[in-house]
Amino acid sequence: MARLADAQNIEMPTSVEELRNLREKLGRKATTMIRMMRNVSPQYPVPSPPRGQPSLPAAIKGAIVAGSEYEYFYVWTRDSAIIMNKFIDFYEKETDPAMKKVWSDIYWDWVGFNKIVLNISPFGPAAAKFLANGTKHNHPFWGEPQDDGPALRALVNMRMMRIFIREGCDRSVLERLYNKDLTSLSLIKTDLEYTTHHYFMKSYDIWEEKFAHHYATKVFQWAALHEGAKFAQVMGDVGIDGAAEVYRTSAIEAKKWVLSFRDEKNHFIRAYRDWVGRDGQPIKENEAVLDVAVLLAHLIVNPYGGLISQTGDPDDNFIGIKDDLLLGTVQKLESTFKAEYSINQDKHLAIATGRYPKDHYRGGNPWLLSMAGVGEFYVLLAEEWLKSGLNPFNEHTTEFYRDLAYAAAGDRWIQMTKKNLKYSNFEGIQRQSYPYLKSLDVLGSADEGAKSELATKRFIRFAARKGHAYEDEVYLHQNSDGSLPEQISRDIKAPDAKITIQDLGWSCAAGLRLIDERAKLASRLRMNRRF
Secondary structure (H helix, E strand, O other): OOEOOOOOOOEOOOOHHHHHHHHHHHOHHHHHHHHHHHOEOOOOOOOOOOOOOOOOOOOOOOOEOOOOOHHHOEEEHHHHHHHHHHHHHHHHHOOOHHHHHHHHHHHHHHHHHHHHHOOOOOOHHHOOEEEOOOOEOOOOOOOOOOOHHHHHHHHHHHHHHHHHHHOOOOHHHHHOOOOOOHHHOOHHHHHHHHHHOOOOOOEEOOOOOOEEEEHHHHHHHHHHHHHHHHHHHHOOOOOOOOOHHHHHHHHHHHHHHHHOOEEOOOOEEOOEEEEEOOOOOEOOOOOOOOOOHHHHHHHHOOOOOOOOOOOOOHHHHOOOOOOHHHHHHHHHHHHHHHHHOHHHOOOOOOOOOOOOOOOOHHHOOOEHHHHHHHHHHHHHHHHHHHHHOOOOOOOOOHHHHHHHHHHHHHHHHOOOOHHHOOOOOOOOOOOOOOHHHHHHHHOOOOOOHHHOHHHHHHHHHHHHHHHHHHHHHHHHOOOOOOOOOOEOOOOOOOOOOOOOOOOOHHHHHHHHHHHHHHHHHHHHHHHOOOO
16 A cells, blocks of 8 residues: 555655654654554565464455454454444545545455455354454354454444445445345345344453453444444335334344443443353352443444434434443543552553453553543543533542542642542542642532533543543553554553563554544634633
């Protein structure tokens, strides 16, 4: 691929030195974009196998591998869909016709690859991954099925079709992806049919470890069916024998599944339920059932992400960022990992965040895609607060607001008595010297405090500051060649230790999302005279 989608139409680098020069010239976004593109239809040498392992085949056109190392030189349905969604962002914003074709070609190559692999596995559309040459993987005990895959792939394809519709494409383009005839194996139709028949069933999670009902999977399935009902209507798949009403009815039922994970008593969203082992026997659930996958689901399927079309349906905003229990979930994630990882002992604004507490994979370390996700959450939350005011101050959000003000205050609050900061009583804390804590005073009344312009302005600033800090923390770990690793060390005594793969595509996509959303927020804050 000759050119990169950048306003300056820079050439794709052919050496590390060129890449370093581009990094100095263009910064984080361009270098991350280049590294993400490198794993699309990769032309670099196939990674050598470890001793005793089989060689891997070269990639064909349209393969989006997770990374360039041996264990990651596969195409995961989920990862490639998430990466493709970022490429669709590039396509949608592109004004240069030649560059628009670059992004369009990447998309259609990916579609072609997915057509090849659609039903080659016993797990059908829910196969987890494939060899880069479009054949079945050779791991007999991999965690499959993974039902989030077909739902995400359908959502990404429907998003691109909506863009093509706005551009006035011929109907034949749409029919390449959605054909009412099931025997045609059109991608969107096949994935939606699979989802409508499996949304109530267990599958493996996004980490490929637990066979259970998973919140993130249910969110993706609900979203695919919700959007699928609209798209089937557009494609004329209606009436007695049509799919639009079937998908609509399934979406209503899938929504009930999503709601079943909400833990009002403990003020967060549970990540999974009814976990069973390979022998079918129940496995005792972690007491917290806390997982960053809950947050990632909200980031991928929310009104800002492009996967949910805004048509006036109230459910278009069902999965949002300004959700009291999501705030509670993020608070628990940050406080848990701050205590668990020694690398966080002096951190306040940006906490090194992992997948879930007591993770054992490769020692259980922070993941950059998790950290970028938390940063994106704070940026989008600031956007929501700027648009419609703060969340109410209640039993679900108290700890979140407290920790947000604490992070903004930094070390100055360490000398204060956090235990005196209660839901309905702020007595005993000397707050007058600290504007951060004064903001909490204003929030003391659930009826009046949340309406205060002063408190709103301050907490928007706090959230924006957190988002900025997370971006800086993520890119502190960017490699010299522009890549972003999967994990970083949890150990403050070995902060630079290499844990796993150094160029994970999903990390790049997450980093780019954070950069783009934070840039949009910064622009809006500059234009708003209150800030």
